Amino acid sequence: MDVLSAARAQMALTLGFHMVLAASGIAMPLLMLMAEGLWLRTGRPHYRYLARQWAKATGLLFALGAVSGTALSFELGLLWPRLMAFAGSIVGPAFALEGFAFFVEAIFLGLYLYGWERLSPLAHWLVGIPVALSGLASGVLVCAVNAWMQAPVGFELDGSGRLTNIDPLATFRSPFWLPIAIHSSLSCYIAVGFAAAGVYATGMLRGRQDAYHRSGLTIAMTLATVTALLQLVSGDFSARMAARYQPAKLAAAEALFDTQAGAPLVVGGIPDGDSGEVRFGIEIPRGLSLLAAHDPDASVKGLNDFPPDQRPNVLTTHLAFQVMVGCGFTLIALGLWFWWARLRGSEHRWLLRALVAGAPLGFIALEAGWVVTELGRQPWTVYGLMRTADAVTPVADVPGSLLLFTALYLGLGVVLVVLLLRLAHGRKVKEEG
Amino acid sequence: MPLEDLVAAAGLAGVILYGVLGGADFGGGIWDLFAGGPRRDEQRAAIARAMGPVWEANHVWLIFVIVLLFTAFPAAFAALSVGLFGLFHLVLLGVSLRGAAFVFRGPQVAHRGAGRWGTVFGVASVITPVLLGMAVGAVSAGSLRVHEGHVQVAGVVPPWLAPVSLAIGGLALTLCAYLAAVYLTVESQGELRDDFRRRALFAGTAVVGLAALALPLLKLETPHLWHGLLGLRAAPVLVAGVASALLSGWALLRRRFRLARAAAIVQVSLLLSGWGLAQYPYLIYPDMTLQDAAAPDPTLRFVVYSLPIGLGLLVPSLWLLFRVFKRVES
Numbered sequence: 001m002d003v004l005s006a007a008r009a010q011m012a013l014t015l016g017f018h019m020v021l022a023a024s025g026i027a028m029p030l031l032m033l034m035a036e037g038l039w040l041r042t043g044r045p046h047y048r049y050l051a052r053q054w055a056k057a058t059g060l061l062f063a064l065g066a067v068s069g070t071a072l073s074f075e076l077g078l079l080w081p082r083l084m085a086f087a088g089s090i091v092g093p094a095f096a097l098e099g100f101a102f103f104v105e106a107i108f109l110g111l112y113l114y115g116w117e118r119l120s121p122l123a124h125w126l127v128g129i130p131v132a133l134s135g136l137a138s139g140v141l142v143c144a145v146n147a148w149m150q151a152p153v154g155f156e157l158d159g160s161g162r163l164t165n166i167d168p169l170a171t172f173r174s175p176f177w178l179p180i181a182i183h184s185s186l187s188c189y190i191a192v193g194f195a196a197a198g199v200y201a202t203g204m205l206r207g208r209q210d211a212y213h214r215s216g217l218t219i220a221m222t223l224a225t226v227t228a229l230l231q232l233v234s235g236d237f238s239a240r241m242a243a244r245y246q247p248a249k250l251a252a253a254e255a256l257f258d259t260q261a262g263a264p265l266v267v268g269g270i271p272d273g274d275s276g277e278v279r280f281g282i283e284i285p286r287g288l289s290l291l292a293a294h295d296p297d298a299s300v301k302g303l304n305d306f307p308p309d310q311r312p313n314v315l316t317t318h319l320a321f322q323v324m325v326g327c328g329f330t331l332i333a334l335g336l337w338f339w340w341a342r343l344r345g346s347e348h349r350w351l352l353r354a355l356v357a358g359a360p361l362g363f364i365a366l367e368a369g370w371v372v373t374e375l376g377r378q379p380w381t382v383y384g385l386m387r388t389a390d391a392v393t394p395v396a397d398v399p400g401s402l403l404l405f406t407a408l409y410l411g412l413g414v415v416l417v418v419l420l421l422r423l424a425h426g427r428k429v430k431e432e433g
Numbered sequence: 434m435p436l437e438d439l440v441a442a443a444g445l446a447g448v449i450l451y452g453v454l455g456g457a458d459f460g461g462g463i464w465d466l467f468a469g470g471p472r473r474d475e476q477r478a479a480i481a482r483a484m485g486p487v488w489e490a491n492h493v494w495l496i497f498v499i500v501l502l503f504t505a506f507p508a509a510f511a512a513l514s515v516g517l518f519g520l521f522h523l524v525l526l527g528v529s530l531r532g533a534a535f536v537f538r539g540p541q542v543a544h545r546g547a548g549r550w551g552t553v554f555g556v557a558s559v560i561t562p563v564l565l566g567m568a569v570g571a572v573s574a575g576s577l578r579v580h581e582g583h584v585q586v587a588g589v590v591p592p593w594l595a596p597v598s599l600a601i602g603g604l605a606l607t608l609c610a611y612l613a614a615v616y617l618t619v620e621s622q623g624e625l626r627d628d629f630r631r632r633a634l635f636a637g638t639a640v641v642g643l644a645a646l647a648l649p650l651l652k653l654e655t656p657h658l659w660h661g662l663l664g665l666r667a668a669p670v671l672v673a674g675v676a677s678a679l680l681s682g683w684a685l686l687r688r689r690f691r692l693a694r695a696a697a698i699v700q701v702s703l704l705l706s707g708w709g710l711a712q713y714p715y716l717i718y719p720d721m722t723l724q725d726a727a728a729p730d731p732t733l734r735f736v737v738y739s740l741p742i743g744l745g746l747l748v749p750s751l752w753l754l755f756r757v758f759k760r761v762e763s
Contacts, residue, residue: 067531076503088728104750107750110758401518412533
């Protein structure tokens with residue numbers, strides 16, 4: 001394996017692993033707060049028990065997120081030293097602000113996890129608020145770095161190709177920051193919400209129709225459904241931003257080869273980058289033009305308009321995009337089905353089974369979305385400025401470190417899943433008093 | 434004071450805080466591994482109690498230092514990442530296993546495999562500070578050469594395996610063990626406290642012994658560092674550091690545990706400051722100074738302005754954390 005492929009694989013592995021933990025660090029605290037808040041209001045003990053169980057899971061996930069986040073901050077240099085030498089001073093400020101937010105989250109999570117007996121109930125709930133807020137803030141802030149890599153602004157290039165006249169807040173002026181931050185934050189709540197709902201649906205299918213399981217399901221589905229519906233708007237916003245600033249990514253995601261007015265939307269299908277054809281896809285006439293510009297006759301740029309060495313991998317980008325959108329719409333349907341059934345006062349077993357099946361879809365959509373974002377930017381690491389191949393480390397040992405990290409994360413991932421499952425189904429819950 | 438010096442001072446402060454706080458957490462892991470005698474389980478429980486609420490916050494100081502490094506001194510970060518590629522990967526392995534093992538065997542999930550994770554936690558806590566100390570040694574020893582932004586490693590032995598690096602790694606290990614044992618004397622009572630007092634005295638003796646061995650090595654292998662340490666800038670700080678070390682040891686002998694803790698914190702802070710001053714103005718000796726590696730002024734100014742704001746948020750939060758969990762009930 002060559003160094004570039006190994007470095008990209010190691011980065012993808014670490015980011016992909018961290019993404020799940022980061023999403024949990026953002027969304028789990030909100031679930032805990034909702035449950036504990038309900039306990040404070042109603043005094044019904046099963047809400048407190050829910051909050052405590054979610055806090056335990058958060059403790060596990062956050063610790064692993066802290067160490068995989070540390071790995072990422074080192075790996076920026078270990079794998080991409082030339083990117084960091086080139087752009088460290090411009091992306092650094094966003095990382096620094098994220099660092100402060102993450103610090104606050106670590107401090108207050110310590111207070112929350114270990115403070116059940118030491119703090120009054122209200123004080124304990126209150127220290128949970130900075131956890132949820134700073135978790136969200138650190139995600140939003142770090143998205144600015146990615147946004148800047150997608151659409152770099154706020155500098156000039158000197159004669160030798162170095163960045164000068166740097167605006168230290170440049171990352172926050174990238175037009176992609178807002179759409180990426182919103183889309184990514186919502187996806188964290190969706191992923192965690194549906195995953196948590198799946199846990200309680202499993203319990204209910206096993207006959208535990210108690211208040212604990214019903215409330216767990218309701219709280220998780222409240223968060224998941226609201227954010228899934230909001231994601232529709234945010235997704236539309238993101239697609240139009242891509243059309244404007246990264247047409248090659250949109251063309252790859254939508255498998256559009258020829259520039260055309262009234263471009264169709266291809267659903268599914270397997271695009272072939274060499275022949276420029278899509279097999280087995282379903283075309284919705286004018287769909288893409290409508291999506292990209294809100295105008296059915298608008299012209300959309302196709303991949304063939306880009307030099308071959310500036311095209312992303314159309315097959316992977318398109319498939320990942322289909323997976324993300326497919327999961328997203330499935331989850332919206334699931335959310336609506338749940339609330340429709342809830343309003344009619346019945347939870348059919350088929351609904352519970354569907355919720356169990358849908359539990360991983362949010363995380364799959366989250367990962368697939370980042371695949372679209374990152375692969376769609378290729379061959380660039382900083383769009384239009386620095387190619388990924390020019391950023392990679394000169395060290396030849398990357399295949400070895402990739403092997404090391406694959407083994408490490410595989411091991412940690414398996415243990416984490418086992419422990420979380422045990423936490424979820426560990427013991428019968430005492431009925432509320 | 435030039436901007437880059439100001440930022441470097443903040444970075445050194447981050448290193449010191451990581452050393453004093455995060456270092457003690459590594460020390461906790463070391464004493465978990467070497468827990469023994471009739472109160473083995475009580476020792477481990479005391480360590481877990483002391484670390485549990487704070488270790489993640491303490492760990493963030495490492496991230497703080499790394500982010501500051503690549504924001505303010507991107508060229509140095511790139512050079513270190515290339516030159517210490519293997520070492521940093523091992524550090525990450527250690528950091529990951531230490532953190533994961535601590536929660537895998539922790540109170541959040543009591544289960545049967547906990548004992549094995551305890552061993553992983555201990556072993557990773559022993560290895561990681563040695564590796565971090567070796568990294569410190571490597572940037573000071575002059576074995577990592579940078580020419581026009583490109584790292585050159587002389588010889589087949591990686592620069593971090595030089596004898597000076599190994600010695601500093603050993604010192605880091607014993608200092609972590611010392612800090613943890615001293616802190617634990619304050620946070621425990623009775624016979625358990627005596628256990629930690631004995632461990633602290635043992636680790637303190639090891640620190641002194643290793644330092645005595647390392648000094649001639651420094652003089653022989655890295656005369657520039659030797660002269661730096663003895664120079665007018667660093668020497669007074671180091672002398673004060675040694676005095677604090679002696680005070681801390683004396684306080685331990687006299688069972689004045691809170692004084693011992695305060696003096697140990699001052700000791701480690703001064704020793705790290707002395708190292709920083711001896712190293713100044715180099716980030717990577719002898720090819721990269723702070724000025725060579727510094728980011729453009731707007732970025733440095735951003736760091737200088739944002740630090741007070743960030744600290745304004747962190748300091749009260751940290752105060753609350755330590756007040757809730759570290760107040761001595763006596």
